[in-house]
Amino acid sequence: MESQRSFLIIGLALVSFLLWQQWHDEYGPQPTQPTEAQQTSQVSQGVPSFDDKQTQDVPTGDSVPNAVPMQQSANANRIIEVKTDTLDLRIDLLGGDVITADLLKFPVVQGSDEPYSLLRSGKNLYVAQSGLTGPQGPDGSAQGRPVYSAQNNRYEMDGDTLIVPLTWKNDQGLSVTKTFTFVKGRYDVNVSYTVDNQTGATANVQQYAQLKQIIDAEDDGNMFMPTYRGAAYSTEEDRYTKYSFDDIGDDDLKESTKAGWVGMLEHYFVSAWVPDQTAENTLYSRNLANQFAVIGVLPPADTIAPGETKTISTTLYMGPKDQDELAKIARGLDLTVDYGILWWISQTLFSLLTFLHSLVNNWGVAIILITVVVKGAMYWLTKKQYESMARMRNLAPKMQQLKDRFGDDRQKMSQAMMELYRKEKVNPMGGCLPLLLQMPIFLALYWVLMESVELRHADFVLWITDLSVKDPYFVLPILTGLSMYLLQKLQPTTITDPMQQKIMQFMPVAMSVFFLWFPAGLVLYWLVSNVITLVQAKMIYASMEKRGISSK
Incomplete structure (x- = not known):
């Protein structure tokens, strides 16, 4: 009887705590949402930098990045539209970042014509960014992130594949083609960089790929049905580790591992960068002014000799937590369907x-x-x-x-x-x-x-x-x-x-x-x-x- 009484007391205490927590979330003091101008300022403070300072916008060298965002508000003239049978994307030619990604087969609510937006701009900013840093990398330039060129402002799939090339070239003779390759019926996208070095000197570049999200975005969870919205990563030792926005705020992630990946989760959906699974990669995270959380991956640096052309690639996944498909892309990526410690039974x-x-x-x-x-x-x-x-x-x-x-x-x-x-x-x-x-x-x-x-x-x-x-x-x-x-x-x-x-x-x-x-x-x-x-x-x-x- 004593144990039953204790159980009841504990249960009532837990319910009281959950009720207080929900009241606080709905009626308590709310964090100030940054204005669009403030977002623009903060978004420009994220890309990994050579001196590892958060005031830098673009990554350079082989140091762990600080975070990656857009330098300024997206100009409509810089945006290209890409549509496949599964994805409707907007890519900013400034840096070649994916700034919106709508999942065409998943409506916001049942019966709606409006697709679920996984990546998004505006007040609930959530973007996928990537580039080449290093001494000769276009993202390592003192002038800021590169502005790519595209042949069209709209691309739509009419076959089994869709290739979207973005080009950039400097005055010294270094050219980069950033190519997005889409496959029919799939949510994973190959993002490659073909570097053609005609400068007469060795070019040193290093790829980075990261996800950036505003911390205080809307959440569909509640005290009765808690859902996780935050970051996650994988290493050779730990197949799956959740790294919440609070964790990112407390301590920057900096871990070297063979293979690995980084991702952002929100209940049924996930975005993830998956680098070369045979390479030694560095995983990192950054907190920007307690408003934005960033998690990314930095593969090894590459050297391109004069007259040489080299292709560097990684995979960007933006879609549902389909366990079978995720397991094919990378080890442990299927664990983003978070069944907890009983995942093997689940x-x-x-x-x-x-x-x-x-x-x-x-x-x-x-x-x-x-x-x-x-x-x-x-x-x-x-x-x-x-x-x-x-x-x-x-x-x-x-x-x-x-x-x-x-x-x-x-x-x-x-x-x-x-x-x-x-x-x-x-x-x-x-x-x-x-x-x-x-x-x-x-x-x-x-x-x-x-x-x-x-x-x-x-x-x-x-x-x-x-x-x-x-x-x-x-x-x-x-x-x-x-x-x-x-x-x-x-x-x-x-x-x-x-x-x-x-x-x-x-x-x-x-x-x-x-x-x-x-x-x-x-x-x-x-x-x-x-x-x-x-x-x-x-x-x-x-x-x-x-x-x-x-x-x-």
Whole structure:
């Protein structure tokens, strides 16, 4: 009873904290959003520099960059449009940065003609920047970042590939062609630099690639459904590490590794720079005036001899968290589908979920089926749990007799209890261990349903047209609360304190309130799980009664 009371206190404290946090986010003092002019100023302080000072705009030399942004507000005459079957981009000829990226197959809301904007300009700035720094690199020039030239101001895919070349040349005879290569149906883009050195002297250049995002952008998460928006990276030792904006503010990342990648995440989508996976690369991050966060990668420097032409390339991914496709691009990139420490269980369950979906072609039905499969596989553990709890309840009168007999003599009381357990063949942990074994499975499935982009805008039946958002009429949360109430009535309790009994009776109502904001897919999972538990409990109690084990 003491442990149950402690659990209730901890639970209420947690709920109180979450409510306060949400109130503070919505009604507390808000950080001042920078104006467009302020953004322009800050955006020009980001590119890695030779002397490693944040006042420099362009990276030079082999030092770790400070960050990369645009030097000034994007001029309409500098912007070229690129459209494929999956992406609608805007590229700024100043530096050749991708300043917007719309995902054409993913509308903002279901049924909308407006595509989801992954990269964007304006108040929610989020851009992908890259270039060549170093003594002869165009981004290392004292005049600032290079202005490339393009043959057209609009490119549209009409085949399997689309090539968008940007050119730059200096007076000394060094020319650079920055080429974006798009492939039909894909979200990864090859970004290459072909350097033609006709200067008569050796040219030293170094590629950099980075993502820059305003820290205080709008977020679609809340206290009921927290989602991660921030940076992440991979090294040879650690396949996947989240590096939040707070982490970037506290400490600049500077790590050398073979292969690796850097990315920015926001729930169902990710952008990432993936350099040459055979090279030794340097990963870095920067915080600019507590307004912008930058994470980037700096591959090794390259030397181009006089009269030589050399091509340097990297990959830019801008799209959904498609685990299969991400795994093909780089090691650990699929882990951006963040299932947490139970990712290995979640990935197995996700494979099962996709298999079931291939059979029924409905994600809602697939959720029901996978819940049935998981609960069925865990039935023997549930049975052990219920039987152990029933045996412990049946021992309650004998336990009370021991307390009356031994009083405050804890040593004798403990010995008598162990003897009683041995005689009655009862394991005091029998009710907890099965639950502990089941929890990782259910938590892993929970994260699968919350993180998988496949459930975004997925239709179920009737009024449930999107499993990734809340039930518009709250039918599923109400049914889930009712199922919890019935389950609570079915399961006997050892709580005797009237106040605790009232709190426990109120728990289904409280949980129903939480479920109001949960995605319909998650609530469907809990509802089906509760219904199956009710059926299993009935079966288990009937079996126990036949064997003379009281469930009361």
